[in-house]
Amino acid sequence: MNTKQKTRKPDRLPHRLLRVCGLGLALSLGSVEYGAAAEPIKPIPITIEVNEAKAELGRRLFHDPRLSKNDTISCATCHDLSAGGDDGQVVSTGIEGRTGFVNSPTVFNSAFNFKQFWDGRAHTLKDQVDGPLQSRIEMESIWPDVVTKLFQDEDYPRMFEESYPNAAQTISRENIKDAIAEFMRSLITPNSRFDQWLRGNTEALSEHEKEGYALFKRYGCVSCHQGANVGGNMFQVFGVINDYFRKRGNITDADLGRFNVTGNEVDKHAFKVPSLRMAAHTAPYLHDGSAETLRDAVDAMFEFQLGREAPDEDKEAIVAFIKTLSGEYQNYNYGSDLVQEVADESQEIPVASGIQEISTGEAAGESQEVPVASGVQEISTGEAAGESQEVPVASGVREISTGEAARESPPADIAETISKNGKARPLRTGRTTRKASKSGKADGPLRTGR
Numbered sequence: 250m251n252t253k254q255k256t257r258k259p260d261r262l263p264h265r266l267l268r269v270c271g272l273g274l275a276l277s278l279g280s281v282e283y284g285a286a287a288e289p290i291k292p293i294p295i296t297i298e299v300n301e302a303k304a305e306l307g308r309r310l311f312h313d314p315r316l317s318k319n320d321t322i323s324c325a326t327c328h329d330l331s332a333g334g335d336d337g338q339v340v341s342t343g344i345e346g347r348t349g350f351v352n353s354p355t356v357f358n359s360a361f362n363f364k365q366f367w368d369g370r371a372h373t374l375k376d377q378v379d380g381p382l383q384s385r386i387e388m389e390s391i392w393p394d395v396v397t398k399l400f401q402d403e404d405y406p407r408m409f410e411e412s413y414p415n416a417a418q419t420i421s422r423e424n425i426k427d428a429i430a431e432f433m434r435s436l437i438t439p440n441s442r443f444d445q446w447l448r449g450n451t452e453a454l455s456e457h458e459k460e461g462y463a464l465f466k467r468y469g470c471v472s473c474h475q476g477a478n479v480g481g482n483m484f485q486v487f488g489v490i491n492d493y494f495r496k497r498g499n500i501t502d503a504d505l506g507r508f509n510v511t512g513n514e515v516d517k518h519a520f521k522v523p524s525l526r527m528a529a530h531t532a533p534y535l536h537d538g539s540a541e542t543l544r545d546a547v548d549a550m551f552e553f554q555l556g557r558e559a560p561d562e563d564k565e566a567i568v569a570f571i572k573t574l575s576g577e578y579q580n581y582n583y584g585s586d587l588v589q590e591v592a593d594e595s596q597e598i599p600v601a602s603g604i605q606e607i608s609t610g611e612a613a614g615e616s617q618e619v620p621v622a623s624g625v626q627e628i629s630t631g632e633a634a635g636e637s638q639e640v641p642v643a644s645g646v647r648e649i650s651t652g653e654a655a656r657e658s659p660p661a662d663i664a665e666t667i668s669k670n671g672k673a674r675p676l677r678t679g680r681t682t683r684k685a686s687k688s689g690k691a692d693g694p695l696r697t698g699r
């Protein structure tokens with residue numbers, strides 16, 4: 250990654266200057282200890298504007314088992330929004346009890362991933378929907394059947410009509426995918442304690458957790474897990490230092506990862522670096538679900554990605570740091586028990602303080618330099634967060650994959666939010682927009698329906 254940046258340095262100069270100014274602003278405001286702009290991890294935007302009607306339609310579709318052949322499996326079967334957005338299994342169980350080959354990732358914050366799936370075979374959230382719906386082991390549907398079933402529903406015809414008034418056919422494969430993708434975009438978990446800390450609340454993390462973050466950077470984890478999603482913006486081989494697959498044995502097609510998409514030898518066993526945002530809630534881990542606990546996953550990273558030993562207390566501190574990355578989604582405050590702990594310690598931090606600061610006072614100053622969708626922009630354009638400062642690079646971090654990330658054009662559905670001059674605009678997709686997640690409270694129709 251860094252080599253690449255070095256060769257590109259000259260033509261990036263204006264950009265760098267811009268960033269320095271941004272940092273100066275943050276510091277001069279006096280509100281930011283370390284300054285979000287200086288860190289390789291960016292806060293998740295507090296709000297993303299989505300088309301309310303489409304997202305509500307998408308929410309229903311996401312929870313609707315009629316998308317499967319025998320009306321038994323919905324997207325939520327494997328992506329439980331009340332349990333971290335995954336299914337807690339080693340590999341997923343789909344229709345007729347058929348099991349898959351890889352671990353179900355969380356759907357939370359998937360809008361911030363540069364591609365979807367472990368091997369990145371779907372470019373957009375909309376493209377992604379075809380996968381599970383038609384998969385023989387997941388929902389085993391065909392589109393015409395789904396469309397027919399939805400036409401027979403009491404509400405869908407009207408809802409589709411309202412959201413897609415100009416479509417030739419209101420309920421169609423395209424529109425179903427579009428509505429689900431809109432709902433996916435609303436699944437963000439802002440205001441984690443880590444983000445509160447990034448935004449200047451120095452009390453939001455304990456000393457142990459701050460140490461964990463320092464170690465996360467020092468050991469080089471951050472050279473792969475970075476940006477707003479703490480991952481999700483590059484492919485990397487699993488087993489860069491030590492051969493994981495030789496040790497585990499029984500190599501499956503799914504283990505070949507990105508190679509299945511590109512056919513390039515160098516992409517063998519390369520996977521999209523997973524986001525760590527919701528990792529505290531999505532055990533078991535790794536593409537094959539082989540790591541039972543977060544600590545096991547961290548151990549595997551030390552062994553296979555870094556090839557080094559580390560004292561127990563360092564690994565524990567890193568685990569503690571990862572747990573601070575969980576934010577809020579409507580009625581689920583994934584950071585709540587942890588937030589409570591901190592509140593108990595310091596007496597001074599009410600649970601919701603971060604929300605208020607950010608959505609009112611701080612937003613004004615911050616918007617100059619950290620636009621609402623800055624995380625999206627950084628990931629999509631491949632201007633990895635690491636570019637604006639020196640980030641330790643773990644030995645063995647693969648140039649090719651990162652290079653690809655940098656060259657990739659943004660996913661189409663996010664690309665549309667980036668205007669010509671490179672400024673990110675809010676994710677506005679229709680006339681009737683509203684904030685998807687203003688305060689983490691369950692307000693209105695975007696409930697998960699559980």
Ligand code: HEC
Pocket residue numbers: 311316322323324325326327328341342343344349351352353354355356359362364365366367368374377378381382386387388429433
């Ligand atoms: C039977 C379980 C199952 C069902 C049903 C299912 N998924 Fe998934 N989902 C998975 C698994 C497993 C993966 C990872 C597959 C891979 O990477 O090859 C995945 C991946 C994803 C991803 C990509 C996340 C990332 O970080 O790459 C998204 C988004 C997603 N699913 C949304 C959906 C939607 C929307 C539906 C319904 C149309 C759905 N899923 C239905 C199991 C399921």
Ligand code: HEC
Pocket residue numbers: 465468469470471472473474484485486487489520521522523524525528531533534535536537543546547550551554555567643645646647
């Ligand atoms: C060279 C790039 C690289 C480095 C360095 C790296 N990781 Fe990873 N990380 C990955 C990849 C790729 C995966 C997915 C591997 C797989 O599932 O096959 C992953 C998976 C994980 C997971 C499991 C997430 C999930 O949802 O399954 C955790 C946790 C994690 N890494 C933490 C860390 C920590 C902590 C460090 C530093 C000690 C670290 N990583 C260093 C690339 C890296």
